Amino acid sequence: MINIKGLTKYYGDLCAVDRIELDIAEGEIVGLLGPNGAGKTTTLRMLTGFITPSRGDVVVNGLSIRSSALDVKRLMGYLPESAPLYPAMLAYDFLCFIAKMRGIEASSRPRVIAQMASLCGLEEVMHLPVGHLSKGLKQRVGLAQAMLADPEILVLDEPTSGLDPNQIVEIRRIIKRIGASKTVILSTHILSEAEAACDRIVIIDKGRIIADGSTEQLRNETKAMAPTVRLEIEGALWENARRLLEDLDVVEKAELLEVSFPGPMKIEVTCTSGPDPRPAIYAAVKQTDWILLELRRPSQSLEAIFRHLTAEAIR
Amino acid sequence: MKAALHIMVKELEDYFVSPIAYIVIAVFLLVSGWLFFSTFFLFNQASLRNYFDLLPVSLAFVIPAMTMRLLAEERSRGSWELLLTLPVTARAVTAGKFLAATFFAAAMITPVLFYALCISLIGDLDWAVVFTSYAGSILLAASYCAIGLLASSLTRNQIIAFILAMVLCFLIAVLDKMLFFMPRPLVEPLSYLAADTHFQNIAKGVIDSRDLVYFGSLVWAALYAADLILETSE
Structure with missing residues (x-):
């Protein structure tokens, strides 16, 4: 359905996107993840035709964004980051304006707008100016405008950024509902969001794709990586703790994550592959007078592979 | 074309929903009316000539204030991204915004016909000249709107857009009065560029194709440049 071919964008000398190749099938929910x-x-x-690529092309249902931009735009609904809307317009008037721009017939506009208001939970605020709405409601108005013309493809840029946990859950629920019948591409830097909402995750770093696969495939990749253990201990000096841990056969490297003197320190230990390293670590700490507050293996989530693959950028 | 009309309607609603529009119109009518009527009875002539003489300079201040936000605000707020990912071209957006600004300017100038009506009650007014002057004012306002839109496309800062448009409009409004400073070979080409010269021709009741071509070219060139800037800026 969507073929992204060697997509490249330069801003002056800076290469923001570097030869991205991606095929997205109909009905997929793809998460674009990256720092x-x-x-x-x-x-x-x-992808949405807002900026022209320096090189490469996006082809949607056989239509190129370069030569048939308007036709491609008709197939897509787009929610830009932070939902930039018209604050002085009433929510209803704003959706009405979008409906006109998307070529929805005057006779069916009230019905379509009412449907979207119901889907996005906007019935109570349709008479209010967009500028008076909370961030979560603005985001829902943004989602409603993106879905108004029932496009085949929905593109959502950081749809939950800046929202509180309750609003995030609501927006995710809406995305899940609409994702059942559409191709959805969403970008996020929140790993749990990509895990919760997407069938497939594409990790981007420095303008390049560094991983691409289903949530399950990426999880399998994390299993192949060196296991880590997190510790929280009190009463130890970091140098002593590091020496003790790195002297163990099962430990490759110990790294200080957080320290709050005179409180506890948090340590991440990279271990050798093999049996569970926790008994050996526990036995070593037991020999000292330190207080072990926590000893756990972080869940094998996407966080591990994300940190591993984008380590350079994070540092 | 339809998209440009939808944009035009939205922009006109934006103008007229906000109290700023009415304040701008009221201030314009008050200042231009006072300047006109303060000397009107001294001449003892039933004519709007003095009113139209003032128009190129007074509009050079008012129209940039109306147009400064048109593109600069969209781009600074980010709604430009939303707008351009709808099935619409930057050209249609520019055209819609230009039409809205021109209609608004026309609405601002139209009460002059009420002045004409009042004057016709106390003297023998040449209505043909009034109507050509009115048409000339609309052409002049359209040119200033196009220049204002061009200035608004150059920056995301509304104040800079206002100052830039005001300087450009003021320059073409007073260019014909500065010609005696210019070297002789430049006088003729520069006098063709002066908006006041062309406007005053129409205001006298002379409809000359050169003046129409001048205003048409000015509008087209400014809108084309604005479109080009928008296309290349993202």
Whole structure:
């Protein structure tokens, strides 16, 4: 359905997106994941025809964004980051304006707008100016405008950024509902969001795709990586703790995550592959007079692979 | 074309929903009316000539204030991204915004016909000249709107857009009065560029194709440049 071919964008000498190749099938929910400044928004802006690629092309249902931009735009609904709307317009008037721009017939506009208001939970605020709405409600108005013309493809740039936990849950619920019948591409730097909402995750860093696969495939990759253990201990000096841990056969490297003198320190230990390293670590700490507050293996989530793959950027 | 009309309607609603529009119109009518009527009875002539003489300079201040936000605000707020990912071209957006600004300017100038009506009650007014002057004012306002839109496309800062448009409009409004400073070979080409010269021709009741071509070219060139800037800026 969507073929992204060698998509590249330069801003002066800076390469924001570097030869991205991606095929997205109909009905997929794809999460574009990456740290801030990885090139996610630039990729989505090229995909939606807002900016012209320096090189490469996006082909949607056989239509190129370069030669048939208007036709491609008709197939897509787009929610830009932070939902930039018209604050002085009433929510209803704003959706009405979008409906006109998307070519929805005057006779069916009230019905379509009412449906979207119901789906996004906006019935109570349709008479209010967009500028008076909370951030979560603005985001829902943004989602409603993106879905108004029932597009085949929905592109959402950081749909939950800046929202509180309750609002995040609501927006995710809406995305799940609409994702059942549409191709959805969403960008996020929140791993749990990508895990919760997407069938497939594409990790971008420094403008390049560094991982692409289903949530399950990426999880399997994390299993192949060196296991880690997190410790929280009190009463130890970091140098002594590091020496003790790194002297163990099962430990490759110990790293200080957080320290709050005179309180506890948090340590991440990278272990050798093999049996569970926790008994050996526990036995070693037991020999000292330190207080072991926590000893756990972080769940094998996407966080591990994300940290591993984007380690350079995070540092 | 339809998209441009939808944009035009939205922009006109934006103008007229906000109290700022009415304040701008009221201030314009008050200042231009006072300047006109303060000397009107001294001349003892039933004519709007003095009113139209003032128009190129007074509009050079008012129209940039109306147009400064048109594109600069969209781009600074981010709604430009939303707008351009709808099935619409930057050209249609520019055209819609230009039409809205021109209609608004026309609404601001139209009460002059009420002045004409009042004057016709106390003297023998040449209505043909009034109507050509009114048409000339609309052409002049359209040119200033196009220049204002061009200035608004160059920056995300509304104040900079206002100052830039005001300087450009003021420059073409007073260019013909500065010609005696210019070297002789430049006088003729520069006098063709002066908006006041062309406007005053129409205001006298002379409809000359050169003046129409001048205003048409000015509008087209400014809108084309704005479109080009928008296309290349993202």
